[in-house]
Amino acid sequence: MTAQSVTVRVPAKVNVQLAVAGPRPDGFHNLANVFLAVSLYDRVTATPADELRVTCSGPDADQVPLDTSNLAARAALALAERYGRDARVHLHIDKDIPVAGGMAGGSADGAGALLACDALWGTGASRDELLGICAELGSDVPFGLLGGVALGLGRGERLTPLEAGGTFHWVFGLADGGLSTPAVYAECDRLRAEAGTDPGPEQPSASAVLLDALRVGDAGALAGAVANDLQEAAVSLRPSLAETLSAGSAAGALAAMVSGSGPTTAFLAKSAEEAERVAAALRASGTCRAVRVACGPVPGATVVG
Numbered sequence: 367m368t369a370q371s372v373t374v375r376v377p378a379k380v381n382v383q384l385a386v387a388g389p390r391p392d393g394f395h396n397l398a399n400v401f402l403a404v405s406l407y408d409r410v411t412a413t414p415a416d417e418l419r420v421t422c423s424g425p426d427a428d429q430v431p432l433d434t435s436n437l438a439a440r441a442a443l444a445l446a447e448r449y450g451r452d453a454r455v456h457l458h459i460d461k462d463i464p465v466a467g468g469m470a471g472g473s474a475d476g477a478g479a480l481l482a483c484d485a486l487w488g489t490g491a492s493r494d495e496l497l498g499i500c501a502e503l504g505s506d507v508p509f510g511l512l513g514g515v516a517l518g519l520g521r522g523e524r525l526t527p528l529e530a531g532g533t534f535h536w537v538f539g540l541a542d543g544g545l546s547t548p549a550v551y552a553e554c555d556r557l558r559a560e561a562g563t564d565p566g567p568e569q570p571s572a573s574a575v576l577l578d579a580l581r582v583g584d585a586g587a588l589a590g591a592v593a594n595d596l597q598e599a600a601v602s603l604r605p606s607l608a609e610t611l612s613a614g615s616a617a618g619a620l621a622a623m624v625s626g627s628g629p630t631t632a633f634l635a636k637s638a639e640e641a642e643r644v645a646a647a648l649r650a651s652g653t654c655r656a657v658r659v660a661c662g663p664v665p666g667a668t669v670v671g
């Protein structure tokens with residue numbers, strides 16, 4: 367890397383609460399989305415170049431688009447347009463977050479590229495201006511910049527940082543192939559219509575019990591309060607996830623859930639040692655492609671070099 371490169375490290379997320387309302391006229395769903403940033407990271411490096419170019423390395427690199435549909439490229443273009451810069455930059459993504467896995471890896475890269483280009487070009491944009499650009503790029507992108515724990519209302523982009531009283535230990539079961547986020551929301555609507563389920567209030571709210579568990583850092587109480595309205599839809603589209611969830615529960619996880627729209631599964635453990643034990647049992651179960659251990663909350667997008 368040249369001295370002019372800027373590298374940003376940006377975390378994945380798990381949703382400890384994902385309450386989903388009925389579809390809005392614009393096709394989005396209002397959410398009460400409680401995000402928690404976890405220690406699985408992508409790194410985005412921005413280097414001046416002759417033209418906008420995206421490259422990617424890592425185990426899932428072949429599944430990442432390298433054209434201007436890549437959220438990192440879209441972030442660079444949006445920032446360049448807003449501040450009258452030339453988006454001639456090489457963006458390299460060192461990808462460790464599973465692709466299309468319900469862990470917001472693309473959103474993380476969008477937030478990471480935005481921060482990296484901002485530092486490279488010295489735009490002087492405020493945090494709020496950067497968060498505004500993130501919200502235009504995608505519902506989950508602002509959280510990639512913010513990190514920590516936060517409640518996202520509206521389509522998930524209207525963020526309020528939340529207090530967390532400690533570190534939570536997680537095990538993630540990575541699945542073969544991804545799930546399309548719009549397809550999972552559509553399946554949620556379909557299942558509700560089929561069952562005649564009321565989608566609830568127009569704007570869902572965060573669970574007070576869950577916020578309290580986060581605030582005091584009580585993993586047992588958090589396990590009792592986690593909820594994901596997209597889980598049934600993800601399992602309906604990928605029935606094998608039920609086996610992975612059962613294997614994690616049988617291994618002693620405090621909670622077993624689908625991460626966001628899936629197909630990654632998330633297991634809460636009561637300590638770092640317990641997480642390693644659950645991870646070993648999950649690996650031995652043969653019900654997922656790979657198993658990762660992580661903890662959170664961790665900070666959002668951070669310049670590291």
Ligand SMILES: C[C@@](CO)(OP(=O)(O)O)[C@H](O)COP(=O)(O)OP(=O)(O)OC[C@H]1O[C@@H](n2ccc(N)nc2=O)[C@H](O)[C@@H]1O
Pocket residue numbers: 381384393394395396397399467468469470471473503504505506507520521522547548551625626627628
């Ligand atoms: C479900 C969640 C949970 O955090 O993430 P993943 O688990 O996929 O990572 C998010 O809501 C995904 O957010 P993100 O991936 O940024 O979605 P966007 O690009 O804004 O929208 C993609 C599509 O998802 C659907 N969508 C997204 C957000 C939302 N509140 N309602 C929706 O219905 C819409 O069909 C939309 O066209």
Ligand SMILES: Nc1ncnc2c1ncn2[C@@H]1O[C@H](COP(=O)(O)OP(=O)(O)O)[C@@H](O)[C@H]1O
Pocket residue numbers: 429430431435436437438459464465466467468469470471472473475476544545547627628
């Ligand atoms: N930088 C990126 N990394 C991964 N996927 C990206 C990226 N930019 C755009 N995408 C597209 O976004 C889709 C969703 O990817 P991702 O954000 O990893 O998953 P999820 O929305 O489930 O959290 C991918 O299938 C891919 O087509």
